[in-house]
Amino acid sequence: MNQAEKSQRSRERILEAALQLFSSQGYRATSVREIAAEAGVSTGNVYHHFPDKETIYLTLLNQYWEAIGDPELPFNRALATGTFPDNLEEVGYASRELVRVYRRHVALIYVDVVEFEGSHIRKFYAEMAQRYANFIATHGGVKVLAAHLRPGISPVSAAMFATRFYINYFAVEILFGVPNHFGKDSEAVIRETADILRHGMLRQGE
Numbered sequence: 001m002n003q004a005e006k007s008q009r010s011r012e013r014i015l016e017a018a019l020q021l022f023s024s025q026g027y028r029a030t031s032v033r034e035i036a037a038e039a040g041v042s043t044g045n046v047y048h049h050f051p052d053k054e055t056i057y058l059t060l061l062n063q064y065w066e067a068i069g070d071p072e073l074p075f076n077r078a079l080a081t082g083t084f085p086d087n088l089e090e091v092g093y094a095s096r097e098l099v100r101v102y103r104r105h106v107a108l109i110y111v112d113v114v115e116f117e118g119s120h121i122r123k124f125y126a127e128m129a130q131r132y133a134n135f136i137a138t139h140g141g142v143k144v145l146a147a148h149l150r151p152g153i154s155p156v157s158a159a160m161f162a163t164r165f166y167i168n169y170f171a172v173e174i175l176f177g178v179p180n181h182f183g184k185d186s187e188a189v190i191r192e193t194a195d196i197l198r199h200g201m202l203r204q205g206e
Helices: 003-025 032-039 043-049 053-068 074-079 088-101 103-116 122-126 128-138 142-146 155-175 186-199
Strands: none
Touching: 003 032, 003 043, 003 053, 003 103, 032 043, 032 053, 053 103, 074 088, 074 128, 074 155, 088 103, 088 155, 088 186, 103 155, 122 128, 128 142, 128 155, 142 155, 155 186
16 A cells, blocks of 8 residues: 555545544534544644644535535435436435435534534535526426426425425434334335325315
């Protein structure tokens, strides 16, 4: 292993250690010294890669933003025009997998809300609707998706509503450790939610 590879591996260990500590005990309760000890490196090595603790935190948030922007992510493939919104169950399962795989990164969002009043994540969420619009335009176009929807329903709103509901549901189940908080298992919730999204909750004619 050459020096560059050793340096990259050291950086990855630092990020993994920080992710574990930040997501489990918060930002302010975690010191650079603790991160170094968890990573098995010196504090000097941490500062060699990152100028300060906040930069480590922002790097981890950016890992998540980049991951969810990957078109090959199962979550994004489920939203690609030509499948969504006919595949609402698949969107539910993909949302569950997203939260499961990136559970610790999602926890950082809650850390940011509690410890920073959302200052690091505000821009990301403020631009969310535009990102959905860009994604839809890139994967077949608004008109293709709109053809599947009731007149007057925004394709962007439909995609955001479906995915944000599922993600929030699984955040409670996986991050907060509260299974069946709708009084039924998650498989049933996915099916029922898909049915409500397709047909609404009111009787026909009402």
